[in-house]
Amino acid sequence: xxxxxxxxxxxxxxxxxxxxxxxxxxxxxxxxxxxxxxxxxxxxxxxxxxxxxxxxxxxxxxxxxxxxxxxxxxxxxxxxxxxxxxxxxxxxxxxxxxxxxxxxxxxxxxxxxxxxxxxxxxxxxxxxxxxxxxxxxxxxxxxxxxxxxxxxxxxxxxxxxxxxxxxxxxxxxxxxxxxxxxxxxxxxxxxxxxxxxxxxxxxxxxxxxxxxxxxxxxxxxxxxxxxxxxxxxxxxxxxxxxxxxxxxxxxxxxxxxxxxxxxxxxxxxxxxxxxxxxxxxxxxxxxxxxxxxxxxxx
Numbered sequence: 001x002x003x004x005x006x007x008x009x010x011x012x013x014x015x016x017x018x019x020x021x022x023x024x025x026x027x028x029x030x031x032x033x034x035x036x037x038x039x040x041x042x043x044x045x046x047x048x049x050x051x052x053x054x055x056x057x058x059x060x061x062x063x064x065x066x067x068x069x070x071x072x073x074x075x076x077x078x079x080x081x082x083x084x085x086x087x088x089x090x091x092x093x094x095x096x097x098x099x100x101x102x103x104x105x106x107x108x109x110x111x112x113x114x115x116x117x118x119x120x121x122x123x124x125x126x127x128x129x130x131x132x133x134x135x136x137x138x139x140x141x142x143x144x145x146x147x148x149x150x151x152x153x154x155x156x157x158x159x160x161x162x163x164x165x166x167x168x169x170x171x172x173x174x175x176x177x178x179x180x181x182x183x184x185x186x187x188x189x190x191x192x193x194x195x196x197x198x199x200x201x202x203x204x205x206x207x208x209x210x211x212x213x214x215x216x217x218x219x220x221x222x223x224x225x226x227x228x229x230x231x232x233x234x235x236x237x238x239x240x241x242x243x244x245x246x247x248x249x250x251x252x253x254x255x256x257x258x259x260x261x262x263x264x265x266x267x268x269x270x271x272x273x274x275x276x277x278x279x280x281x282x283x284x285x286x287x288x289x290x291x292x293x294x295x296x297x298x
Contacts, residue, residue, distance in 0.1 A: 011150045012065050016189050019045075024186025024194045028059040029086040029096055031117075031125045032076035039117060039126055040072045041099045041109035043088065045187035046152060055159035057085055057137060060145075060152035068149040072105055074142075077155055081139040082123040085157065086131035089183045090195050095130070096185075122160045132165040132182050212238045219295040227272035228291070232279050236288045243289040251289040261293070268294060 006014050019025075028047035032040045046060035061074040077083055088096045092115065099109040110117045110126070117126035120136045127134040137157035145152040170178040183197040194200065206212075215223070215237040222233060243251075251257055260270045271290055278287035 011148075015065055015150055019187075020189030020192075023188040024196075025188075027088040027096065027185060027187055028057070029088050029099070029128060029131060030059060030061075030073050031084040031086060031128060032073050032082070033080060033125045034072070034076045035079045037124075038106060039108060039110060040076055041113070041115065041128070042071060042073050043096050043100050044073070047085075056140075057135065057157045057159060058154055059085070059157075060154050062152045063147070063149050065150045068147075070153070071102075074153055074155075076125075077139045078142060080124065082125055083137050083139060083155070083157055084120055084123060084125045084127050085135045085137055086128040087133040087182070088185050089132055090185055090197070091183065092128075092130050093185045093193065120161075127163065132168045133177075134163040135159045136161045136163075206238050210240055212240055213242055217242065219292060221268060221295055222272075222291050225268075225272045225291075227269050228276055228279075232276055232287075235279050235284045236291065239284060239288060243285065243292055247289050248292050248295075251286075252293055257290060257293060 004014065004017055009017075025045040026047055028044045030042055030044055034040065044059045044061060046062065048058065050056045050058050061071050061077075063070055073083075095113040095115050098113040099115070101109075101112070103109060103112060109115075110128075116129035118129045120127050120134075123136045123138065125136075127136070137159050139155055140158050141154075141156040143154040143156070145154065164177065168177055168181040170176045170181075179201050180197045183195065186194045186196055188194060213236075215234065218233065218237055222228065222236065225233065252261065256274055257271065260267055260274070263270075271293055275287040275291040278284070278290060
């Protein structure tokens with residue numbers, strides 16, 4: 001593997017290694033206003049939610065790697081202690097890219113990007129009308145992490161009010177946001193982004209309270225499989241219990257399994273192929289029973 005030492009690597013290069021590895025990152029489309037009432041709009045991908053009670057968001061306005069300058073956003077939040085964080089979905093991602101340009105101070109990114117400023121309820125900075133979720137925030141603290149190019153300034157924000165477009169709510173649960181409808185964009189390294197909707201969305205249901213059997217309790221034959229992937233095996237490790245001997249014995253008499261046993265050729269791999277097909281159909285209990293047919297000492 002490549003060994004990258006940040007102290008021996010040019011900041012511009014390490015910056016790109018870091019951004020490509022820690023990804024995808026959500027995008028904070030930060031709307032601020034200066035002490036003279038001039039609006040500013042800029043995207044930041046060093047961003048996430050860190051607490052729900054109190055509701056805390058943190059984004060970082062980094063010093064520019066190339067020339068060690070800071071952005072208007074940082075100046076504004078230092079002066080006013082207010083910001084609106086708007087989310088970026090696919091519908092506005094190109095307009096967001098326009099707003100990321102380093103326009104001179106005083107030039108409106110709203111005008112340049114064609115986005116619409118609308119009044120907030122509790123803070124002075126404008127919301128972005130086209131954004132499906134807008135969060136009005138009070139800045140609690142700003143932590144300077146360094147003074148060289150690339151150094152971050154952590155802007156810790158408390159959410160005072162959220163605005164959510166009803167169109168992105170889940171049809172089955174009006175108290176939840178539908179990830180396909182909100183259609184968020186994530187930031188990768190360099191000019192790469194990802195779209196978090198459609199086939200990119202994966203459902204992974206795993207209780208964090210109920211104790212699963214774990215990888216270590218699976219039979220060696222499963223853990224050494226050349227057919228089952230690491231994710232397939234982990235699905236079985238996530239079960240709350242392994243199949244009983246009676247369940248495995250019963251599985252031996254099922255048509256497709258019995259046919260493999262009677263044929264007697266490459267039995268383990270063929271059973272694991274059947275188990276993998278069951279996992280792909282979300283039948284993990286069945287998959288475990290099939291995979292353990294040759295391991296009846298359970």
